[in-house]
Amino acid sequence: MESNKTFKAASIIASANKERQNILEDNASRYERTVERAVLQYSNLELARRRAGFIRHKGINGLEKYLIEFEANHERNGGKVIWAQDSAEAVKHIINIIKRSGAKQITKSTSIIADEIGLKDELTKENIKFTEVSPGNFILSEFNEEPRHLSSVLIHKSHDEITNRLSEKYKISAKAGAIEIHNVIRQICRENFENSIVSITGANFLIADSGSVCISENTADGILSSVMPKIQIMIAGIDKIIPSIMNLDALLPLYSTYSSGEKIKAYNTIISGPRQDNETDGPNEMYVVLLDNGRSNLLEQKLQRRSLSCIDCGACQSVCPVYRKIGGESYNTLYTGPIGSIITPWLKGVEDFIHLSYASTLCGKCTEVCPVNINLHDQLLYNRSDAVRMNIHSFSEKVTRIGWHRALKSRKMMDWSSSKWKNITLRYVYGGKWGKDRALPQVSEKSFKQLWEERREGAK
Ligand code: SF4
Numbered sequence: 001m002e003s004n005k006t007f008k009a010a011s012i013i014a015s016a017n018k019e020r021q022n023i024l025e026d027n028a029s030r031y032e033r034t035v036e037r038a039v040l041q042y043s044n045l046e047l048a049r050r051r052a053g054f055i056r057h058k059g060i061n062g063l064e065k066y067l068i069e070f071e072a073n074h075e076r077n078g079g080k081v082i083w084a085q086d087s088a089e090a091v092k093h094i095i096n097i098i099k100r101s102g103a104k105q106i107t108k109s110t111s112i113i114a115d116e117i118g119l120k121d122e123l124t125k126e127n128i129k130f131t132e133v134s135p136g137n138f139i140l141s142e143f144n145e146e147p148r149h150l151s152s153v154l155i156h157k158s159h160d161e162i163t164n165r166l167s168e169k170y171k172i173s174a175k176a177g178a179i180e181i182h183n184v185i186r187q188i189c190r191e192n193f194e195n196s197i198v199s200i201t202g203a204n205f206l207i208a209d210s211g212s213v214c215i216s217e218n219t220a221d222g223i224l225s226s227v228m229p230k231i232q233i234m235i236a237g238i239d240k241i242i243p244s245i246m247n248l249d250a251l252l253p254l255y256s257t258y259s260s261g262e263k264i265k266a267y268n269t270i271i272s273g274p275r276q277d278n279e280t281d282g283p284n285e286m287y288v289v290l291l292d293n294g295r296s297n298l299l300e301q302k303l304q305r306r307s308l309s310c311i312d313c314g315a316c317q318s319v320c321p322v323y324r325k326i327g328g329e330s331y332n333t334l335y336t337g338p339i340g341s342i343i344t345p346w347l348k349g350v351e352d353f354i355h356l357s358y359a360s361t362l363c364g365k366c367t368e369v370c371p372v373n374i375n376l377h378d379q380l381l382y383n384r385s386d387a388v389r390m391n392i393h394s395f396s397e398k399v400t401r402i403g404w405h406r407a408l409k410s411r412k413m414m415d416w417s418s419s420k421w422k423n424i425t426l427r428y429v430y431g432g433k434w435g436k437d438r439a440l441p442q443v444s445e446k447s448f449k450q451l452w453e454e455r456r457e458g459a460k
Pocket residue numbers: 150258309310311312313314315316317339366369370371372374376
């Protein structure tokens with residue numbers, strides 16, 4: 001209930017912030033244009049999406065089998081797999097590894113799971129310095145913000161905003177272009193690697209038949225995390241499993257296409273374990289933390305489990321009209337937009353987060369763009385239906401539903417009053433909820449029945 005109120009209050013403020021919306025709209029539109037170009041690499045896009053969806057679905061449906069296979073193969077390669085039921089368990093294991101190593105500082109490359117488990121705060125409590133080495137997240141941390149988009153973490157920031165924030169501290173010219181800013185930040189991130197013996201990395205895919213972890217990126221912080229620090233800790237949700245290394249040819253180009261509008265990312269790295277005797281680089285020790293944190297709960301939902309096939313491209317967020325209006329911060333959750341609205345109730349509690357499933361126009365744009373064919377807008381409806389089944393909706397909502405149901409089924413009730421009175425009633429009942437920044441739809445002067453009868457009269 002409390003998070004519902006916070007969400008509504010934040011959405012009202014955000015939807016009145018035209019400046020922020022213009023930035024989001026500009027960045028999201030630019031993203032759409034690049035994706036339009038990138039999809040041209042496919043002669044049969046639908047087939048590619050179906051194939052990728054099938055692979056991901058196969059991984060999710062065989063989760064138990066493939067995760068065990070991954071563990072056996074990864075440990076055979078010399079790595080260590082750690083199973084974590086929830087955030088607390090994951091954090092405990094990670095802190096133990098860092099403390100054993102004696103490290104006082106760690107580097108973190110792109111990893112939304114590290115944010116999910118609140119790793120930064122927990123390490124700070126232990127006096128362990130936490131440094132972002134992915135430029136996007138580094139810039140975001142300068143604003144003291146957490147990511148609210150799966151792939152474009154700066155989608156809500158303008159170039160000027162970023163320059164103004166960084167120019168004085170990092171001696172960047174106020175007129176600096178994006179490449180110049182990026183180069184300065186990249187240099188700082190690289191230097192941080194030199195002082196760190198432990199790195200934390202995310203994972204795009206866990207590959208069962210080779211026991212490897214795949215990272216797909218443009219910034220190289222993932223690959224450097226496995227080369228420079230001596231100990232590499234990779235954290236991944238259990239849903240990131242795919243059956244075979246042979247599946248990457250279908251998944252990597254689609255991930256690049258829909259996350260950043262490119263044919264393929266610059267760095268696609270497959271790491272199977274720590275450095276072997278005949279290898280020149282790689283960490284001395286490698287750990288993979290497999291996090292559940294509510295994912296098994298989602299897996300139990302027959303209709304919604306498909307959302308676990310997500311490859312974190314962020315496309316559904318970028319095209320969602322609600323996300324583009326209120327921005328990711330309003331959700332007050334890590335996972336936002338259509339995919340976040342589906343999975344968050346199951347990851348963090350249906351009662352507290354089911355309201356997100358109503359934050360959609362159900363326009364279907366999310367389903368249209370999803371590269372792994374997740375039926376996102378249907379899944380939002382399944383969540384709503386579960387809320388009714390679980391009796392998680394307010395008394396006023398129940399009464400309203402019953403009232404509407406009765407009225408819409410009865411012609412007599414529908415014709416009971418004039419359009420003028422219907423509009424007054426609607427304004428009275430829904431005016432406050434509808435929001436003052438948008439106009440309530442008007443009931444037309446004549447009903448469909450009246451118009452139909454008039455037409456038939458005229459035709460005689
Ligand atoms: S649900 Fe689909 S579109 Fe949305 S982030 Fe996941 S893979 Fe991308």
